[in-house]
Amino acid sequence: MYKLYSMQRSGNSYKVRLALALLNAPYCAIEVDILRGESRTPEFLAKNPSGQVPLLEVEDGRYLAESNAILWYVAGGTPLAPDTRVERAEALQWMFFEQHALEPNIGAAYFWLSLVRGGRDLQTHALEDWMERGYAALQVMENHLKTHQYFAADQLTVADIALYGYTHVAERCDFDLATFPAIRAWLHRVERTPGFVSMDWRPADVEDPASIAAEA
């Protein structure tokens, strides 16, 4: 059985839990609250020197980091992974896009504006860039979804799960999806998939938000 170290309110962690739920794969979940420093303990850093969640134990003492690499691993050989070489590469294309165009902007905005109470005042200097680049990423997704039901292989794959993680919280951190009808339809399509589970997005009470790295 998989052992997954994750945080309920982290979008990157949620991606993995969503994939495992859709696959109906049993796993042991260990909650790591990065907002309370639990990913910075010597015990956790021994497992993942970068101090980030999610983290999957794939064998005794062997750990895999990076949410999208974990998605790729757990989806191998399942219906969530495309069948052909070119479709697998197209799924990865969107997963790399997610990590450099979507997550650093909408993910960062979600973390500071929605998750951390008082976070908005600490990040006013960065917000304009996040909004501009986040909207640019959403437009690329919208253009694709105008003519496709899913991102790769004409079916729900790990690419959709990766992109769903932060797109579905965009409206909780100042983004407005009113002019992105294809994205909204796709969000609902993902949510109607059998086995779908939702994310826990309760805001956190953090005593010292300035001490938190934007790693969720």
Add this chain to the structure above:
Amino acid sequence: MYKLYSMQRSGNSYKVRLALALLNAPYCAIEVDILRGESRTPEFLAKNPSGQVPLLEVEDGRYLAESNAILWYVAGGTPLAPDTRVERAEALQWMFFEQHALEPNIGAAYFWLSLVRGGRDLQTHALEDWMERGYAALQVMENHLKTHQYFAADQLTVADIALYGYTHVAERCDFDLATFPAIRAWLHRVERTPGFVSMDWRPADVEDPASIAAEA
């Protein structure tokens, strides 16, 4: 034969050319000078709506974007791809790390400080963040390389090629690798691989650098 749209001086484009050279794979290279707007023409945008290089034509009229997805595609079934499921996931772990921790910082610094004449003055506000986060990424790599020759599967894989792309130009954009001996040894190890080719890093003369998006 592959048809590759790329720019000689782009690190993301270079990764793909390096992989194809190491594989001794013939390909047709089409130079796209993004500094002169050639990735923003209607003809190019019809191939890749995001207007970025590299771009690989995998079949007539079917294109693959994102440097690391292209690497994964061309390396499939070759010695540059790990054999086992867990090692493939570990290679992807480092490739996702490259796209969110290394490329947005060292790649951006390289583009503006080294490639675009006059670019430094336009990016003074961002440079401090790029340096701090770029050094943090280098430290993660150094820690891994203290006990490993390569990033995954104990052999040269696409993970090394992805990370080599911008690490090897770090010292051309204000980073100092003096305190990263394991990284310097690894750079030389990659460069001694049979078939290795180097990148073209001549600075560009750009009439209007402010008009350029940091997409190289």
